[in-house]
Amino acid sequence: xxxxxxxxxxxxxxxxxxxxxxxxxxxxxxxxxxxxxxxxxxxxxxxxxxxxxxxxxxxxxxxxxxxxxxxxxxxxxxxxxxxxxxxxxxxxxxxxx
Amino acid sequence: xxxxxxxxxxxxxxxxxxxxxxxxxxxxxxxxxxxxxxxxxxxxxxxxxxxxxxxxxxxxxxxxxxxxxxxxxxxxxxxxxxxxxxxxxxxxxxxxxxxxxxxxxxxxxxxxxx
Numbered sequence: 001x002x003x004x005x006x007x008x009x010x011x012x013x014x015x016x017x018x019x020x021x022x023x024x025x026x027x028x029x030x031x032x033x034x035x036x037x038x039x040x041x042x043x044x045x046x047x048x049x050x051x052x053x054x055x056x057x058x059x060x061x062x063x064x065x066x067x068x069x070x071x072x073x074x075x076x077x078x079x080x081x082x083x084x085x086x087x088x089x090x091x092x093x094x095x096x097x
Numbered sequence: 098x099x100x101x102x103x104x105x106x107x108x109x110x111x112x113x114x115x116x117x118x119x120x121x122x123x124x125x126x127x128x129x130x131x132x133x134x135x136x137x138x139x140x141x142x143x144x145x146x147x148x149x150x151x152x153x154x155x156x157x158x159x160x161x162x163x164x165x166x167x168x169x170x171x172x173x174x175x176x177x178x179x180x181x182x183x184x185x186x187x188x189x190x191x192x193x194x195x196x197x198x199x200x201x202x203x204x205x206x207x208x209x210x211x
Binding site: 008011014015019020021025031033034036037038044045051056058060063064073074077078080082084 | 107121137145146153162173183184
């Protein structure tokens with residue numbers, strides 16, 4: 001019982017530190033692509049935290065949410081990458097003129 | 098006992114998340130950060146899905162977990178590829194750190210073709 005309590009506390013601390021570091025990179029990130037990567041990492045950490053919550057509380061209410069996050073998580077990063085591409089082509093065209 | 102095994106698996110997954118965040122903060126340019134970012138997306142999710150399967154020990158949970166892992170394995174490379182490609186075009190890559198640069202040859206060939 002005490003072993004499990006220690007493990008749960010360690011999991012909580014490690015996840016909190018990981019999310020905090022990802023948010024720091026999201027604030028500092030020099031380019032928008034760094035921020036896109038950081039938000040992707042933060043989303044997969046949310047996925048992992050939902051799974052950890054299901055393990056700790058012994059229920060499966062969070063599993064459909066995990067499925068939806070893993071299915072739609074790609075959209076944000078791909079949209080940011082496309083947006084950056086279009087803006088870059090526009091600036092290139094202006095430089096050519 | 099199965100609870101402890103599941104919690105140890107979840108702890109390993111959370112440590113992978115932490116290594117990814119440390120790499121995100123310490124590495125210098127976009128491709129290096131992408132390299133760090135793939136750890137929780139693939140290995141961490143697999144470890145935590147194993148932990149959930151061990152803890153809940155029911156087939157409906159496994160039926161949820163297999164699509165989660167398969168979708169994650171299928172979509173993580175797509176977003177990483179698109180971000181890395183835009184980083185290359187953007188000029189946010191340090192070209193001195195690249196040993197082999199095959200995309201530069203391709204772009205040059207494209208320019209020559211008109």
